[in-house]
Amino acid sequence: MAQSAVAEERAVPRPAPLSIPVRDIVPWAVFAAVLGLVLIYFVGAEQGATxxxxxxxxxxxxxxxxxxxxxxxx
Known part of the structure; x- marks a missing residue:
């Protein structure tokens, strides 16, 4: 009986880790960078000389x- 429990544990498939391709991340990274620059502009420079x-x-x-x-x- 103990052998069948060990065999069942080995038979359980493990999920593969997810991999996200860089080409899927780049548009979101560019969007975040542009949004960050706009926010820094409004906090740091708006209502000033520019x-x-x-x-x-x-x-x-x-x-x-x-x-x-x-x-x-x-």
Whole structure:
């Protein structure tokens, strides 16, 4: 009886590890990098010398984030 239990354990198939091809990751990595750069721009530079939007609402919305990331704003 003990031999049949050992044989059953050996017969159980193990799932193969998943592999994700690099070509599937690259578009998401580029998207994340562009999104990160846009966020850094809005937190660090918007409402300054290179302002794209008028008003101060972007500055007020990202004010605490600027100080948290070390960007001086005033």
């Amino acid at each position: 302002s794209l939007l008028s008003g101060t609402w972007v500055h007020e919305f990202t004010h605490d984030g600027r100080h948290l990331l070390g960007f001086p704003c005033h």
